[in-house]
Amino acid sequence: MGSAFLHYSKLDNREIDNLIQKMIETCKKKGIKVTTQRILIFKELAKHTKEHPSAEDLYNLLKDKVYGLSISTVYRALSIFESLGLVRRIPTPDGKARFEIANEPHGHFVCHSCGKVFDLDVTSSSYKDIRKNLFQKGFNLESCNLVCFGTCKDCSN
């Protein structure tokens, strides 16, 4: 299992628009309604996916732009996106979930001092091995998270 850092670059506007189109199609296919709130929540996550925002982070980023937005709408949207495979939930040991746009599976390092989340390069073949092995054993794998916890370089001094 590799363990170098990954450095996903920020998504550009074209990539974000493509992701939104994909999200809209996926929703329509499943009979899930495409609302203004859902588009804006998804877009805001796409813009900040590198930072792995929490539901509250997204709410704070949006509340001034989306009149009357409720944090429960953010939670509901993220749960739906997760179940559609569009968004990944990163459960952290401090009990506050972080979110990212679903891309290549990888691990995460969460700094408990500054809260930053770093992507770790866990080779996806490792994840495929796990999935394959569990599948052969009759297990149904829904998510697989490598989450490390500690203090990052800046916070360790």
Added chain:
Amino acid sequence: MGSAFLHYSKLDNREIDNLIQKMIETCKKKGIKVTTQRILIFKELAKHTKEHPSAEDLYNLLKDKVYGLSISTVYRALSIFESLGLVRRIPTPDGKARFEIANEPHGHFVCHSCGKVFDLDVTSSSYKDIRKNLFQKGFNLESCNLVCFGTCKDCSN
């Protein structure tokens, strides 16, 4: 990264007694008091480590034996054992922590249907690689958890 299941066998009484002795010594060395409750909580976890009990599970197992036991005492004891490196906390995506006696690092599969936790054989060299790599980068690693989530064989039918 290997991904077969591990089958840790139940600890026998001698192993449990050794672990308790180790726990008592570690506490004394750190100036942490060895109370009846702490011994019994640790012992109960050792007896059930294969099942990865939650704090509530341990409380239910003990409340009739330990008059007046409070669940907050269970939480406090587990937190102390964790900080001493004697016990490992397994953060699950459903927000309920499970505990085990700290042994060789390995991954976990949590069934969201029956709640059972299965040990996964993630070779400890993989964990060592991660630790080494993060250390070289100036990161301080405190915990490293591979947690898979889904439905186990029995619950998948």
Added chain:
DNA sequence: ATGGTTGCAAACGCTTTGCATAACG
């Protein structure tokens, strides 16, 4: 039209904490 979605507030579940009492070292 109608069924899913929203916002609000209240509830939820797990965990932590404040405080007076009790127990270890």
Added chain:
DNA sequence: CGTTATGCAAAGCGTTTGCAACCAT
């Protein structure tokens, strides 16, 4: 004895839910 741990109840926190109004399709 002094200091730490306990039990109890209450608070904390992130997240979910019930419901009436609302809005995509």
